[in-house]
Amino acid sequence: xxxxxxxxxxxxxxxxxxxxxxxxxxxxxxxxxxxxxxxxxxxxxxxxxxxxxxxxxxxxxxxxxxxxxxxxxxxxxxxxxxxxxxxxxxxxxxxxxxxxxxxxxxxxxxxx
Amino acid sequence: xxxxxxxxxxxxxxxxxxxxxxxxxxxxxxxxxxxxxxxxxxxxxxxxxxxxxxxxxxxxxxxxxxxxxxxxxxxxxxxxxxxxxxxxxxxxxxxxxxxxxxxxxxxxxxxx
Numbered sequence: 001x002x003x004x005x006x007x008x009x010x011x012x013x014x015x016x017x018x019x020x021x022x023x024x025x026x027x028x029x030x031x032x033x034x035x036x037x038x039x040x041x042x043x044x045x046x047x048x049x050x051x052x053x054x055x056x057x058x059x060x061x062x063x064x065x066x067x068x069x070x071x072x073x074x075x076x077x078x079x080x081x082x083x084x085x086x087x088x089x090x091x092x093x094x095x096x097x098x099x100x101x102x103x104x105x106x107x108x109x110x111x112x
Numbered sequence: 113x114x115x116x117x118x119x120x121x122x123x124x125x126x127x128x129x130x131x132x133x134x135x136x137x138x139x140x141x142x143x144x145x146x147x148x149x150x151x152x153x154x155x156x157x158x159x160x161x162x163x164x165x166x167x168x169x170x171x172x173x174x175x176x177x178x179x180x181x182x183x184x185x186x187x188x189x190x191x192x193x194x195x196x197x198x199x200x201x202x203x204x205x206x207x208x209x210x211x212x213x214x215x216x217x218x219x220x221x222x223x224x
Contacts, residue, residue, distance in 0.1 A: 001164055001165045002128050002129075002130060002201060002202070003128070005205075008205075012205065012207055014124060014126065014209075016115070016159050016169070017114075018114060018116050020113065047163055048165075048167075048215075049162050049163050049164070049166060049167045051162055051163065052113055052152075052161060053113045053114060053161055054131065054161060055160075055161045055167040057128070059170075071145055082215075083215055083220065087217070088214060088216075088217050089189060089215060089217060090214065091213075091214045091215040092214070093114070093117075093120075093212040094210055095124055095207035095209045095210060096128075096207060096210060097205045099206050100204055100205040100206065101153055101204050102201070102202065102203045102204070103202050104200075104201045105132075105199070
C-alpha cells in the first residue's frame with residue numbers, strides 16, 4: 001500500500017478532497033481511475049487514505065506524464081463528475097520529489 | 113481540514129506510514145506533534161488521513177524549515193519512538209510544490 005518509488009527526482013500529485021454525502025457511483029469510479037492511472041505512461045505508484053478528508057498521492061516520472069493523465073479522456077469524464085457531484089472541495093498540488101527516505105521494521109534504521 | 117496554502121512554490125513533506133497494532137501512546141503523541149509543528153517557523157499547513165495506511169502531508173515555506181523540524185528535539189524523541197514501536201514501515205518524501213489548483217462547490221470551476 002506504500003508505493004515503492006525509484007530514486008528521486010520524480011513527481012507527485014497530492015490530491016486532497018472533501019466528499020459530498022453518499023456514494024453515487026464514486027467508489028466504483030475511484031477504483032476504475034486507479035486501474036486506469038496504473039496503465040498510463042510514466043506512472044510510478046499511488047497511495048490513498050480517507051477518513052474526514054481523503055488524500056491520494058500519485059507518483060510520476062515526469063511533468064509531461066502528469067499533464068497527459070490530467071487530459072486522459074475517461075479521466076476528464078471523472079473530473080467533471082467529481083465537480084458536479086462527488087466533491088465538496090479539493091486541492092491538487094503538483095510537486096517535484098527532491099529526496100526521500102524510508103523505514104521498515106526489519107531494518108531498524110532509516111534509509112538511505 | 114484541507115490546508116490553505118500560499119501561491120507556489122512552497123514545500124511539502126509526504127509521510128506515508130503503516131502502523132503496528134494498538135495505540136501505545138501513538139494518538140496522543142500524534143496530536144502533540146501536529147500542535148508542535150504548527151508552532152515551527154515556516155509551517156504553512158498540514159493534512160492527514162488514515163485507513164489501511166496513513167498519509168500526512170505537511171507544508172513548509174522552505175527546505176530549511178523542513179530540516180529544522182526534522183531536528184526539533186521533541187520531534188526527534190517522537191521519531192525514535194515511531195521506529196521502536198509505532199510504525200511497521202514508513203516513507204518520507206520531500207517535495208517542491210510547483211503548481212496547484214483547487215475546487216470549491218460554491219465556485220463550480222477549478223482555480224486558478
